[in-house]
Amino acid sequence: xxxxxxxxxxxxxxxxxxxxxxxxxxxxxxxxxxxxxxxxxxxxxxxxxxxxxxxxxxxxxxxxxxxxxxxxxxxxxxxxxxxxxxxxxxxxxxxxxxxxxxxxxxxxxxxxxxxxxxxxxxxxxxxxxxxxxxxxxxxxxxxxxxxxxxxxxxxxxxxxxxxxxxxxxxxxxxxxxxxxxxxxxxxxxxxxxxxxxxxxxxxxxxxxxxxxxxxxxxxxxxxxxxxxxxxxxxxxxxxxxxxxx
Amino acid sequence: xxxxxxxxxxxxxxxxxxxxxxxxxxxxxxxxxxxxxxxxxxxxxxxxxxxxxxxxxxxxxxxxxxxxxxxxxxxxxxxxxxxxxxxxxxxxxxxxxxxxxxxxxxxxxxxxxxxxxxxxxxxxxxxxxxxxxxxxxxxxxxxxxxxxxxxxxxxxxxxxxxxxxxxxxxxxxxxxxxxxxxxxxxxxxxxxxxxxxxxxxxxxxxxxxxxxxxxxxxxxxxxxxxxxxxxxxxxxxxxxxxxxxxxxxxxxxxxxxxxxxxxxxxxxxxxxxxxxxxxxxxxxxxxxxxxxxxxxxxxxxxxxxxxxxxxxxxxxxxxxxxxxxxxxxxxxxxxxxxxxxxxxxxxxxxxxxxxxxxxxxxxxxxxxxxxxxxxxxxxxxxxxxxxxxxxxxxxxxxxxxxxxxxxxxxxxxxxxxxxxxxxxxxxxxxxxxxxxxxxxxxxxxxxxxxxxxxxxxxxxxxxxxxxxxxxxxxxxxxxxxxxxxxxxxxxxxxxxxxxxxxxxxxxxxxxxxxxxxxxxxxxxxxxxxxxxxxxxxxxxxxxxxxxxxxxxxxxxxxxxxxxxxxxxxxxxxxxxxxxxxxxxxxxxxxxxxxxxxxxxxxxxxxxxxxxxxxxxxxxxxxxxxxxxxxxxxxxxxxxxxxx
Ligand SMILES: Nc1nc2c(ncn2[C@@H]2O[C@H](COP(=O)(O)OP(=O)(O)OP(=O)(O)O)[C@@H](O)[C@H]2O)c(=O)[nH]1
Ligand SMILES: [Mg+2]
Ligand SMILES: [Zn+2]
Ligand SMILES: [Zn+2]
Ligand SMILES: [Zn+2]
Numbered sequence: 001x002x003x004x005x006x007x008x009x010x011x012x013x014x015x016x017x018x019x020x021x022x023x024x025x026x027x028x029x030x031x032x033x034x035x036x037x038x039x040x041x042x043x044x045x046x047x048x049x050x051x052x053x054x055x056x057x058x059x060x061x062x063x064x065x066x067x068x069x070x071x072x073x074x075x076x077x078x079x080x081x082x083x084x085x086x087x088x089x090x091x092x093x094x095x096x097x098x099x100x101x102x103x104x105x106x107x108x109x110x111x112x113x114x115x116x117x118x119x120x121x122x123x124x125x126x127x128x129x130x131x132x133x134x135x136x137x138x139x140x141x142x143x144x145x146x147x148x149x150x151x152x153x154x155x156x157x158x159x160x161x162x163x164x165x166x167x168x169x170x171x172x173x174x175x176x177x178x179x180x181x182x183x184x185x186x187x188x189x190x191x192x193x194x195x196x197x198x199x200x201x202x203x204x205x206x207x208x209x210x211x212x213x214x215x216x217x218x219x220x221x222x223x224x225x226x227x228x229x230x231x232x233x234x235x236x237x238x239x240x241x242x243x244x245x
Numbered sequence: 246x247x248x249x250x251x252x253x254x255x256x257x258x259x260x261x262x263x264x265x266x267x268x269x270x271x272x273x274x275x276x277x278x279x280x281x282x283x284x285x286x287x288x289x290x291x292x293x294x295x296x297x298x299x300x301x302x303x304x305x306x307x308x309x310x311x312x313x314x315x316x317x318x319x320x321x322x323x324x325x326x327x328x329x330x331x332x333x334x335x336x337x338x339x340x341x342x343x344x345x346x347x348x349x350x351x352x353x354x355x356x357x358x359x360x361x362x363x364x365x366x367x368x369x370x371x372x373x374x375x376x377x378x379x380x381x382x383x384x385x386x387x388x389x390x391x392x393x394x395x396x397x398x399x400x401x402x403x404x405x406x407x408x409x410x411x412x413x414x415x416x417x418x419x420x421x422x423x424x425x426x427x428x429x430x431x432x433x434x435x436x437x438x439x440x441x442x443x444x445x446x447x448x449x450x451x452x453x454x455x456x457x458x459x460x461x462x463x464x465x466x467x468x469x470x471x472x473x474x475x476x477x478x479x480x481x482x483x484x485x486x487x488x489x490x491x492x493x494x495x496x497x498x499x500x501x502x503x504x505x506x507x508x509x510x511x512x513x514x515x516x517x518x519x520x521x522x523x524x525x526x527x528x529x530x531x532x533x534x535x536x537x538x539x540x541x542x543x544x545x546x547x548x549x550x551x552x553x554x555x556x557x558x559x560x561x562x563x564x565x566x567x568x569x570x571x572x573x574x575x576x577x578x579x580x581x582x583x584x585x586x587x588x589x590x591x592x593x594x595x596x597x598x599x600x601x602x603x604x605x606x607x608x609x610x611x612x613x614x615x616x617x618x619x620x621x622x623x624x625x626x627x628x629x630x631x632x633x634x635x636x637x638x639x640x641x642x643x644x645x646x647x648x649x650x651x652x653x654x655x656x657x658x659x660x661x662x663x664x665x666x667x668x669x670x671x672x673x674x675x676x677x678x679x680x681x682x683x684x685x686x687x688x689x690x691x692x693x694x695x696x697x698x699x700x701x702x703x704x705x706x707x708x709x710x711x712x713x714x715x716x717x718x719x720x721x722x723x724x725x726x727x728x729x730x731x732x733x734x735x736x737x738x739x740x741x742x743x744x745x746x747x748x749x750x751x752x753x754x755x756x757x758x759x760x761x762x763x764x765x766x767x768x769x770x771x772x773x774x775x776x777x778x779x780x781x782x783x784x785x786x787x788x789x790x791x792x793x794x795x796x797x798x799x800x801x802x803x804x805x806x807x808x809x810x811x812x813x814x815x816x817x818x819x820x821x822x823x824x825x826x827x828x829x830x831x832x833x834x835x836x837x838x839x840x841x842x843x844x845x846x847x848x849x850x851x852x853x854x855x856x857x858x859x860x861x862x863x864x865x866x867x868x869x870x871x872x873x874x875x876x877x878x879x880x881x882x883x884x885x886x887x888x
Contacts, residue, residue, distance in 0.1 A: 181501070
């Protein structure tokens with residue numbers, strides 16, 4: 001088991017390196033520093049997860065290895081998302097996520113992904129590799145988040161996250177307190193979206209509205225400001241499942 | 246004023262757009278400045294003095310900003326001012342209605358090493374909503390004086406003056422997580438000791454801020470900058486993080502915790518009447534009828550009230566003067582100079598005061614009410630689709646809508662547009678066919694003489710011109726950077742009578758101060774041209790264009806000449822022509838619409854030069870002047886087919 005965890009960590013590190021277009025072995029050694037163990041690399045090679053190229057200086061994923069690394073990173077970043085957004089953990093979400101990534105099954109990963117509304121980025125802003133669930137992009141009824149653009153006029157929700165690659169947009173929204181955790185109320189959708197957030201009315205483009213994902217708030221509209229959005233049943237049971245692994 | 250041995254302290258008023266900064270500036274200094282219920286009403290830094298117990302403070306009003314990180318031009322202007330080192334005290338105006346948004350800026354201000362005062366403004370409105378904010382606790386948490394204020398009523402001004410004297414550095418900057426903090430210390434270690442605001446600069450650097458990078462390069466050299474960049478790249482690589490997200494996350498947490506501590510009571514406010522009203526103004530199905538209703542109401546008020554005023558003033562003040570001069574000044578030349586067709590008194594003085602001033606007064610009162618109510622920004626939502634049809638992104642809407650107030654100011658607000666292409670198009674469209682507030686008032690009054698339908702036809706021509714021009718420019722100019730539309734809408738407020746009276750007074754005063762001499766000068770120029778025969782020669786020369794193409798009587802040349810000096814001056818001439826039945830229905834429309842577009846006003850040209858440079862400005866002016874004649878020639882033919 002310990003070995004498996006170590007191997008997972010190496011695969012994860014290699015995925016990060018791949019994202020940065022640098023898969024040299026030296027870089028991997030550097031990343032683990034004193035903890036680096038050559039035998040783990042060897043095992044990865046033996047299990048046909050990676051190969052060494054160009055005089056053994058460059059590491060490369062095999063198809064099998066890449067799929068596995070992708071799954072691990074996906075689990076890690078989704079777990080971060082879950083701890084960060086849903087559980088409001090700010091300090092230890094990284095550590096927590098590292099533990100989950102080795103234990104989550106494919107099925108569980110996909111259901112977390114679905115519950116979170118198929119997020120595209122982890123809290124650090126790194127891309128979450130899409131899974132089957134995202135590719136199908138099924139907006140199932142049981143998912144407890146929805147896009148702002150799918151809300152009814154007058155409905156309120158708590159922002160789960162905002163998928164945006166545009167820094168300027170993020171800065172602006174953040175300054176207006178349109179950010180994860182804030183309660184947002186939809187006032188108007190045409191000719192532009194108008195939302196109310198922390199006492200301010202803000203007009204935004206439809207494109208931005210599509211990028212905002214919101215937790216449904218249960219109960220009547222009028223006390224939306226008072227009640228904390230309760231965890232939905234599904235979310236609760238899923239959480240128990242994860243915690244009681 | 247007794248100067249102390251200390252040098253004057255610079256006090257910067259800072260805050261979100263539309264939070265009341267200018268009102269507070271006015272209260273402190275007694276200096277008038279535009280206060281209006283929409284964002285971007287202040288677009289330049291402006292200073293004035295205020296003395297407190299012998300000390301002299303230079304109070305500085307600034308354009309609104311949401312964050313020190315936003316990279317738009319007016320925000321960078323404010324930030325440069327702060328980082329330049331000659332700001333001694335910052336007064337942050339905190340809009341109590343938008344507490345969290347404002348606190349987010351406060352969090353950033355704690356990173357600077359400048360003494361701070363917080364002004365908790367618009368407490369009248371939060372009180373009405375049932376929200377109570379514990380200012381003592383806020384003062385304790387941040388560690389700086391907090392002043393409760395209702396700026397619009399002058400409440401809190403004296404206490405603010407005292408607080409400025411006791412301004413203090415915040416207790417502690419908002420602290421980030423370990424990784425970020427150690428990154429900051431390693432960046433700071435590269436900075437020279439003499440550098441100001443090292444912590445804040447380190448934060449900016451971490452966020453790839455271009456302006457700051459240039460700044461660092463200037464004071465520390467290119468090598469240090471490269472070293473810093475390498476360090477950051479290395480850190481990012483090692484920890485796989487995104488500093489921007491962690492930063493905003495930390496600030497958000499801080500804001501939430503402060504907010505929870507200081508907001509004591511929050512009754513859930515019922516959907517208020519004003520909010521519903523705003524919604525109706527923004528939704529097309531109700532919004533367009535409301536807009537048209539407002540235009541019609543303003544139209545009749547301007548036409549009826551201004552006409553009555555003019556008639557009253559003429560009988561009371563002008564007729565006796567004219568009669569008196571007729572009997573006393575017998576000499577033909579002097580008589581003409583004073584009260585002839587181009588007389589200094591008849592055209593210059595009477596034109597400005599009797600014809601134009603009543604129209605402007607009535608119109609400004611109505612416009613200022615709309616401005617204070619907060620109606621105008623809602624038009625950005627209402628007209629959103631029209632702009633996207635032209636291909637302009639949402640960000641351009643507010644500057645263009647503000648063009649209906651004052652084209653010069655609106656041109657300057659295009660600073661907020663990051664896309665060069667959209668900036669150019671917006672400036673061009675503002676200069677071309679958007680009638681500014683006085684122009685609308687004057688056209689209403691002129692076309693009111695022949696009926697409201699004429700006004701709407703003229704307006705429709707202008708809208709059509711804008712759309713077509715927008716489409717053409719959008720085709721010609723290449724650049725595909727689009728901008729996002731994120732626009733805070735101000736609350737609908739009851740207009741404040743004192744504020745409106747003051748604003749109207751200052752706007753009229755400004756008109757008289759600027760326009761009066763120009764009116765007299767224009768009449769002198771026309772008088773000279775007339776007496777020397779140049780005017781007649783010019784009219785003969787221009788006759789084919791004026792009569793043939795535009796279908797106007799050749800005397801309209803008078804109006805076009807004075808228009809070069811001051812647009813309002815042409816109104817008196819056209820008004821006279823309409824009254825004398827020299828212009829029929831179509832001719833009136835053509836004349837008024839032409840004068841709305843023909844040659845942008847001098848102040849507007851000045852602002853275009855500031856934004857785009859002299860060459861572009863010349864091109865724009867020439868193109869607009871020629872196009873306006875062509876457009877009105879076509880319009881003339883079309884209208885002739887119908888009427
Ligand atoms: N109810 C209420 N309204 C206020 C108060 N202070 C300012 N206002 C209104 O808020 C609006 C904005 O005021 P300004 O002083 O122009 O705000 P600003 O911060 O200078 O705005 P920009 O220059 O556009 O960024 C105006 O309509 C004021 O009448 C207040 O204490 N209470
Ligand atoms: Mg202002
Ligand atoms: Zn991990
Ligand atoms: Zn992450
Ligand atoms: Zn998914």
